[in-house]
Amino acid sequence: MVGFKNRFMLMEVFLDPDKDLLGGEKSPIILTPFNVAEAIKDSIRINFGECGLGSSLGSFDVKYVNEITKLCIVRSSREDHRQVWSAMTLVKSIGNYPVIFNLLDITGCVRTCKETALKCEKEKFEQCSKSLSEDEKRKHSNYLERIKNFKT
Amino acid sequence: MAFFDLSLPYTEPPRSGGKEVAVGKTLRLKLSTKAMELGYVGIAHNRTIKGVMSDKDNCTIPLLTLGSLIKVAPRLKSSVEFHRDLLSVPRATPFRQYTRLTVHVESIAQCHCLNSGNPVIKSYDIVAVRPLNQNTFDHVCEKAEVDLISIDFSDEKLFRLNYPSVKAAIQRGIYFEIKYYDLLKDALTRRQVISNAKLLVDWTKGKNLIISSGAPSVSELRGPNDVINLMFLIGLSSERARAAISKNCRNMIAKVLKKKRFHKEAVRVEMLSSSDSFSLEQPLSGECMKWDPLSSGEGDMLLDDLAKAFDATNAAVHKAIDFTSVLDGLPSHGFRVKDIVGTEPLTQPPATKLIDAPVHSNNQVPEQLMVDSASSDGNLREDETISQTNMLISEDVIKMEPTTIVPLRKCSTISQGQRILVHNQAAASLTLVRCTKSDAVSDVNMHIELDSEDKSLSPSKSDHGSPVSPVENSNMETIVVDEVLVEENSKEGAISGHANDGNYAYIDDEMKIDASSEANHDEYMEVTVEDQKHETGDISRLESNEAELGEGSSDPYHNTFEITMEDKNETETEANHQSHVQSSERNNATNSSKALDKRSRVRLPKLQPFKPFLLQSRFKRISKRRNHRRAV
Numbered sequence: 046m047v048g049f050k051n052r053f054m055l056m057e058v059f060l061d062p063d064k065d066l067l068g069g070e071k072s073p074i075i076l077t078p079f080n081v082a083e084a085i086k087d088s089i090r091i092n093f094g095e096c097g098l099g100s101s102l103g104s105f106d107v108k109y110v111n112e113i114t115k116l117c118i119v120r121s122s123r124e125d126h127r128q129v130w131s132a133m134t135l136v137k138s139i140g141n142y143p144v145i146f147n148l149l150d151i152t153g154c155v156r157t158c159k160e161t162a163l164k165c166e167k168e169k170f171e172q173c174s175k176s177l178s179e180d181e182k183r184k185h186s187n188y189l190e191r192i193k194n195f196k197t
Numbered sequence: 198m199a200f201f202d203l204s205l206p207y208t209e210p211p212r213s214g215g216k217e218v219a220v221g222k223t224l225r226l227k228l229s230t231k232a233m234e235l236g237y238v239g240i241a242h243n244r245t246i247k248g249v250m251s252d253k254d255n256c257t258i259p260l261l262t263l264g265s266l267i268k269v270a271p272r273l274k275s276s277v278e279f280h281r282d283l284l285s286v287p288r289a290t291p292f293r294q295y296t297r298l299t300v301h302v303e304s305i306a307q308c309h310c311l312n313s314g315n316p317v318i319k320s321y322d323i324v325a326v327r328p329l330n331q332n333t334f335d336h337v338c339e340k341a342e343v344d345l346i347s348i349d350f351s352d353e354k355l356f357r358l359n360y361p362s363v364k365a366a367i368q369r370g371i372y373f374e375i376k377y378y379d380l381l382k383d384a385l386t387r388r389q390v391i392s393n394a395k396l397l398v399d400w401t402k403g404k405n406l407i408i409s410s411g412a413p414s415v416s417e418l419r420g421p422n423d424v425i426n427l428m429f430l431i432g433l434s435s436e437r438a439r440a441a442i443s444k445n446c447r448n449m450i451a452k453v454l455k456k457k458r459f460h461k462e463a464v465r466v467e468m469l470s471s472s473d474s475f476s477l478e479q480p481l482s483g484e485c486m487k488w489d490p491l492s493s494g495e496g497d498m499l500l501d502d503l504a505k506a507f508d509a510t511n512a513a514v515h516k517a518i519d520f521t522s523v524l525d526g527l528p529s530h531g532f533r534v535k536d537i538v539g540t541e542p543l544t545q546p547p548a549t550k551l552i553d554a555p556v557h558s559n560n561q562v563p564e565q566l567m568v569d570s571a572s573s574d575g576n577l578r579e580d581e582t583i584s585q586t587n588m589l590i591s592e593d594v595i596k597m598e599p600t601t602i603v604p605l606r607k608c609s610t611i612s613q614g615q616r617i618l619v620h621n622q623a624a625a626s627l628t629l630v631r632c633t634k635s636d637a638v639s640d641v642n643m644h645i646e647l648d649s650e651d652k653s654l655s656p657s658k659s660d661h662g663s664p665v666s667p668v669e670n671s672n673m674e675t676i677v678v679d680e681v682l683v684e685e686n687s688k689e690g691a692i693s694g695h696a697n698d699g700n701y702a703y704i705d706d707e708m709k710i711d712a713s714s715e716a717n718h719d720e721y722m723e724v725t726v727e728d729q730k731h732e733t734g735d736i737s738r739l740e741s742n743e744a745e746l747g748e749g750s751s752d753p754y755h756n757t758f759e760i761t762m763e764d765k766n767e768t769e770t771e772a773n774h775q776s777h778v779q780s781s782e783r784n785n786a787t788n789s790s791k792a793l794d795k796r797s798r799v800r801l802p803k804l805q806p807f808k809p810f811l812l813q814s815r816f817k818r819i820s821k822r823r824n825h826r827r828a829v
Contacts, residue, residue, distance in 0.1 A: 061416075091384060092384075092387075127426055127429050130423070130426045131426050131427050131429060131430055133423075134419055134423040134424075134426060134427050135380070135381060135427075137381065137416065143416045144416075145416060145418070145419065146423070147235065147419070147420040147422075147423060148420060148422045148423055148426070149280075149283050150283060151422075165279075165283075168275075168279045169279070171275070172272055172275050172276060172279070173272075
C-alpha cells in the first residue's frame with residue numbers, strides 16, 4: 046500500500062475562446078509550466094485562501110505543458126485534488142489573456158496518465174497539424190518524448 | 198451519459214435590425230459551437246421576459262443550422278468526436294436544440310399568466326420562471342404551471358427559501374435550476390451563490406435539480422466534468438451533480454416534450470408522407486418505429502451530417518422527426534365508409550384490383566395515420582390493459598393462432614359475398630405474424646401497431662379509440678381454449694379430419710395471397726375498409742355476432758368447414774393444388790408440435806396440486822429406507 050496518493054489531471058487549455066474557436070490562429074502568449082502554475086495558484090488563493098493554498102501546495106505541480114496542442118498535466122495530492130481542480134475551473138485568465146481549462150482525464154497513476162496523454166496528444170495534433178510549421182512539428186515530437194520519459 | 202446545458206442566453210434582436218442582430222447571432226453561434234465541442238448533446242436557447250407578456254413574445258428563436266456552425270468552426274467534427282469519446286458519449290448522438298422561455302415575475306398577478314392555456318408559453322419547449330420575491334416564489338412553487346424554477350442566487354437580498362414550498366414544487370415535478378455562471382463571475386457573487394444555493398441543494402438532495410451555464414459569453418462555458426466538480430463547492434456530491442447535468446435534464450425534457458406534443462401525454466399522431474408506399478407485408482420502416490423521447494425536431498444535428506455538410510459546404514438540416522402540427526391535419530370525424538367502399542367494390546376480381554392498386558394507395562396513404570405510443574424510455578407508462586393484450590397477442594401470434602381464429606369467427610357470421618374480404622384479413626394477420634417473428638426484439642410500438650390492427654380485425658371491437666376491454670381479453674382466452682379442444686379432437690379423430698382441412702384451406706389461401714407481392718396494396722385496402730366499418734360502428738350487429746360466438750363454441754366450426762371447402766373449390770385451381778398439399782404438410786407438422794406444446798401447457802397446472810403428494814411419497818420412501826437401514 047502506498048500511503049500518499051496523487052492525482053494526475055490531464056487538462057486542455059482553450060486560449061481566448063471568444064476570438065478563435067478551435068485554435069486556428071496563432072496565440073499571442075506561450076503556455077509554460079510557470080505561467081500555468083501561477084494562474085492556478087492565484088485562483089487557489091482567491092477561492093480557498095492561504096490555508097487552502099498551503100495544504101494543496103505540498104504536492105501541487107504542473108508537470109507538463111505542451112504549447113502546441115495546449116495540453117497540460119497537473120499533479121495534486123488526492124485529498125486536495127478537487128480543490129485544485131475547481132480552482133482551475135475558476136481560472137479565467139492567464140496573465141491578461143482569457144482562457145478556459147477543460148479536464149480531459151483524471152488518473153491515479155503515472156502510467157495510465159501517460160497512455161491517455163499520448164492518445165490525446167495524437168488526436169489533438171491531428172486536429173491542428175495542418176497549420177503548423179516544420180519547427181513546431183519538431184517541437185511537438187520533443188514533447189512526446191518528454192511524456193514518455195515522465196516520472197511522477 | 199449525455200450532458201445538457203439548458204440555458205444559453207438568447208437576446209431578441211431589435212426590430213430595427215442593424216449591427217446588433219449580427220452580433221447576437223454570432224455570439225449564439227459561438228456559444229452553441231463551444232457547447233457542442235465541450236461534449237454537450239443538448240442546449241436550450243433561453244429567452245428572458247421581464248414585465249408583461251404580449252403576443253410579441255411568441256417563440257421566434259431561429260434554431261441554428263449545421264451550415265452556420267461549420268462556417269464558424271471548420272474543424273468542429275474531429276474536436277467534437279475527441280471530446281465525446283473522452284466523456285464516453287456515443288458519437289452518433291444528435292446535437293439537440295430546444296427553446297426556452299424565462300419569465301421574471303414580481304407579483305402574483307403575473308404568476309396567473311403562467312397557465313397551460315397561454316399561447317405564448319405554448320410556443321416554447323421549456324418554460325422557466327424566475328420569482329423575484331417571497332410571495333411569488335411560494336405561489337410559483339405551489340400553483341404555477343411551469344417546468345423550471347430558476348432562482349437568481351447572486352441576488353444580495355434574496356428572499357428566504359422555505360422548505361414546504363420547495364417540497365411542494367418537487368412533489369409537483371417542477372425542477373430547480375442553478376446557474377454556474379454566477380460562480381464564475383467574481384468573488385463577491387460567488388460567496389453569495391454558495392451560501393444561498395447550499396440550502397437548496399440540502400433540501401432537494403440533488404433531486405429535481407438542474408445545473409446549467411447561463412453563460413453570456415464563450416469564456417464562461419465549462420466542460421461537463423468541470424461543472425460536476427465545481428458543484429463540490431456548493432455541497433453536491435459528484436454523482437448527484439452528474440445526474441443534475443445529465444439525467445435530470447433528460448427526464449425533464451422528455452416530460453416537457455411529452456406534455457407539449459402528445460395528446461394526453463400518451464398518444465402521438467403522425468402523418469406519413471404521400472411518397473411512402475405503405476403495405477402490411479413489409480413492416481413499417483425503422484424510422485417510424487423508433488421513437489426518440491428527446492428529439493427536438495428541426496433542432497437535431499447529427500455528427501455525420503456535420504461531416505457531410507462540411508464536404509458539401511452548404512447548409513443542410515437533418516430532420517429526425519417532423520413535428521409540424523400533425524394534429525391539425527386529422528379529419529375531425531375519422532374516416533367514412535362510403536368514400537372507400539364507393540371507390541373499391543369488395544367483389545372486384547384480383548386482377549383488376551392490381552391495376553387499381555397504385556392509384557388507390559396514392560389516395561389512401563396520406564390519410565393513413567399512425568397511432569404511436571408515447572412509450573418513455575422504460576416503457577413504464579404504458580396502459581395496463583394494452584400491455585396485457587400485448588402479452589396475449591405476442592404469445593398467440595407466434596403460434597399462428599390469430600390466423601386461424603379470425604377467419605373462423607368471421608366466416609361463421611359474415612355472408613358469402615364478403616368472403617374475399619375475410620381472406621385478405623387473414624392474410625393481413627399473417628403478415629402481422631411475420632412482423633413479430635422477424636422483429637424478435639419486441640418493439641413496443643410494433644406491438645401497439647399489432648394491437649390496433651387486431652382490434653380492427655376482431656368483430657368484438659366496436660370503438661377504435663377506447664382501450665381494449667377486458668371482454669376482448671377473455672374472448673381471446675376462450676378462443677385459445679377452443680383451439681386446444683379442436684386440436685385434441687383432431688388427435689382423437691372424430692370430426693377432426695374436416696376441421697384440419699378447414700384450417701389448412703385457410704392457411705393455404707393466406708399463403709397464396711402472400712406470395713403475390715402485388716396484392717399487398719389490396720390487403721391493405723381491405724383492412725382499412727374493415728377498419729372504417731368498425732369506426733362507424735355497426736355495434737348491434739357485432740354484438741349479436743359476439744353472442745353467437747359465445748353460445749356455440751363448437752357449432753361455428755361446422756359451418757366454417759363447409760364454407761371453406763366451397764371456398765377451396767372456387768378459388769383454387771388444380772395447378773395450385775400441389776403446392777397446397779406441400780404447405781399443408783408443413784402446417785401439419787407445425788400444428789402437431791403446437792398441439793403438443795399446448796397439452797403440456799394444459800397439464801402443468803393439473804400436476805401442481807399433486808406435487809406435495811409426490812414429495813410426501815418420496816419422503817416416505819426415504820424414511821422407509823432409513824428404517825431398513827436401522828433394521829439392518
